[in-house]
Amino acid sequence: MYSTDQQVLGVACRWAAAGHRFALVTVARTWGSAPRPAGALLALRHDGVVEGSVSGGCVEDDLIGRMRAGALGAQAPFCIVYGVTKDEATRFGLPCGGTLELVVEPAPEVAQLGRLQARLALRHLAARRVDLATGAVTLEDALRDDALQWDGSCLTTIHGPQWRLLVIGAGHVSRYLAQMALALDYEIIVCEPRDAYGPGWDVPGTRLLTSMPDDTVTALAPDARTAVVALTHDPKLDDLALLEALGSPAFYVGALGSRVANLRRRERLVQHFDLTQAQVDRMHGPVGIPIGSKTPPEIAVSILAELTAVRNGMRTAPIRDGVISQ
Template sequence: MDNLDTQVLAAAQRWAAAGHRFALVTVARTWGSAPRPPGAWMALRDDGLVQGSVSGGCIEDDLIYRMRAGEFSGSGMQLVRYGVTQDEAHRFGLPCGGTLELVIEEAPDLGALAQMAERIAAGQLVQRRLLLSQGSVEIDGGRAGNALSWDGETLLTQHGPAWRLLLVGAGQISRFLASMAQALGYQVFICDPREEYASEWDVPGTTLLAGMPDDVVLELRLDPHSAVVALTHDPKLDDMMLLEALKSPAFYVGALGSAVNNAKRRERLREYFDLSQAELDRLHGPVGLPIGSRTPPEIAVSILAEMTAVKNAVNPRTVGMAMEADPYACRVG
């Protein structure tokens, strides 16, 4: 499953190959409430077709109208604002106080887009620099954690897999989880020393790593933009990996299993591996939000939902207090 950057780039390249003109629209800045964050972008074709989004739809409708009217048929860049007045915010369906500032590239650099697509397909982060007054674009290597920058003249945006996810276990849950995670901008790695599972792994866009999971964790040098999920149900594989992952700066470490099994796992980690209470408290287990998931795709959704909440600094457990009354509930496997 392609992420949003890949979808926009693929559409732009298809349209260019078919002889269509198109513009690129990027959210440079927002004030108050806004439907899409800075950095969100979309491709807008000369006949009104769109790929990606910069709002909930009303602003896209206006941009489509203006594109068809020939407003974006030049070769430069322009700055457009929506929601400056209360009447305009109401007209375009923006939340109270919402304002968007958009940079519109009327004739995007096709060479730069091809370079971006190639780098992202190779799993690389890309930094895109737009120079508004010059109407030029520069492509360079990106870096995880770099924030969008906009000073009214130069717009810097990051594209590609800004986050990393290591899945331990190449089973059915991992297949769904890997595909969904790629759509959310994760570079996905799989580790499973069990040949019966690893030999059948064939999810496109992921990287299968050889070796024991704890060694792989050390080799990847996990950072605050990394997540790890143990999915084997085998303490010999999961526990040793968790020992290293819980000591790392990874923003999320989870393990499959019921509340009872995870309590036993925590006790093993405390007794035999001398992990501190603070390190043990970082373990998300049972992994995932309690949404009643039973099937592999449902479990994958619950895991990604919890990962997203943690990444966005939202307490994911506030929605699942009712499940704590039943510690034997194996919410996700």
């Protein structure tokens, strides 16, 4: 689930508390170039007020018109498809002939949405299943590898942070990185064994661990949805994390530092530790996309830009000494 869609649920619950009726609309499937991904949410109030989006354009306008005309007044969930033909795709502002398949819940159970909100507040993963044939909606625990499922009759959406970011060090850059990464749907774990830094960490929604970096990475058992970023500037700490992370399936491993410092780090990891050259070549260092960043928030933006690129399959080669590896 996307963090922006968690806001949709919160607004919908507040509407219900104020006595407003509303429908919940979920993108179930897309074809072609669609503006919003499967799983995106829209809450539509009885008077046409909206929160969230499913297309960012004319689809919302059409849904608002249907709501005001009473065409969304059914009680059972149902499906709407937009953009079946090229003319319809153009009419609804769907680029490149894109198609949207939406599941509409005209009267979602507010108590259940409240339970989902409670789980999300604890950063738990949950699976929400909507059965169009029976109208039944269920909520249960989910795993991080679970994915949205839609067979034309049942829609299962996954809610909560499915990606993890382990940050080594609780310094200034780490603070900005954690705050920004929360908005990108990461579960944030910060490892800080130094007494001078840990007590001042106060970023809500993150978890602080004081164990040593190598022990922290080992206990976390990074998988293909985990990123590890070392930001202490202290080789005694950063290298410990990198030793364990570079040999794991983590989709991203990076370290802060200058080009010279990272060149020396690569040599050190190969010569003095049990890592292969191929494993060390996985490291993104200097960490982040080179955008001329100087300040802590700029560096955080650079790191998150690279994380996003790798996570979305846009870049798989680390930067070595300022050059993208081949």
